[in-house]
């Protein structure tokens with residue numbers, strides 16, 4: 017990982033962690049148990065790729081990253097809810113997430129479901145609270161996040177139906193463009209909306225998000241084979257054991273790596289309308305396809 021991306025990710029992780037912690041503390045919640053269940057997963061680290069993409073998109077459009085604080089928290093809240101629910105017994109039934117026992121293992125299944133539910137509400141509340149952003153852009157961000165989060169759930173439905181079935185590459189792509197790609201694309205658009213981006217900039221961010229969102233999933237499938245559980249912080253080989261189709265099962269390991277490379281190139285091409293202000297996005301794209309966990 018280059019120094020540039022390492023420093024930027026470290027900055028995003030710290031900033032996002034502090035802001036999430038502050039926003040959660042400010043929340044007037046009558047149940048301490050629910051607050052603890054939310055904090056357990058939300059403040060448990062994670063790479064914070066989606067907040068980093070929000071921040072970098074804001075910078076690419078010429079504004080200070082800090083302008084996107086609330087939008088970055090909103091997208092991370094939706095992501096965190098999806099992980100909690102994805103780990104539930106009725107879904108992937110996982111024991112380990114972000115290097116810790118999954119939410120339902122610690123707080124019980126009912127509280128884990130409610131923690132995910134609450135995170136969804138918090139995400140939309142935090143968008144509304146964003147300071148210094150015109151109301152029209154907040155409404156656009158709400159519509160965009162609602163759509164991205166809904167597509168993610170539809171992608172999850174396709175994923176559940178995919179177990180023990182054969183999928184073509186085109187079908188696999190539709191599933192992952194929704195399950196993983198939609199929220200990554202949404203992160204790019206939220207970054208642009210926080211900065212008051214022009215239409216052509218929003219279009220370029222969307223194209224970048226589309227390509228890098230899929231590349232993220234292709235890399236995830238490669239890591240599911242090549243990395244170990246301790247490094248991943250979640251069960252390695254999970255897709256294989258659930259007999260789910262993946263880019264590696266369809267294209268082979270080398271084919272999946274070539275596919276990730278091609279998507280990385282598409283992502284960089286999409287940024288042609290930006291000058292060096294988008295360099296952080298370019299570094300993040302490289303990180304996404306070269307990361308080790």
Ligand code: GRG
Nearest residue numbers: 062063064065098101102168169172195196236
């Ligand atoms: C509504 C019941 C109900 C469930 C929703 C939508 C959903 C459950 C799950 C889909 C979300 C999902 C798990 C997508 C996979 C994307 C993915 C590769 C997640 C891991 O993201 P990382 O690697 O994780 O960024 P960290 O921990 O680093 O944030």
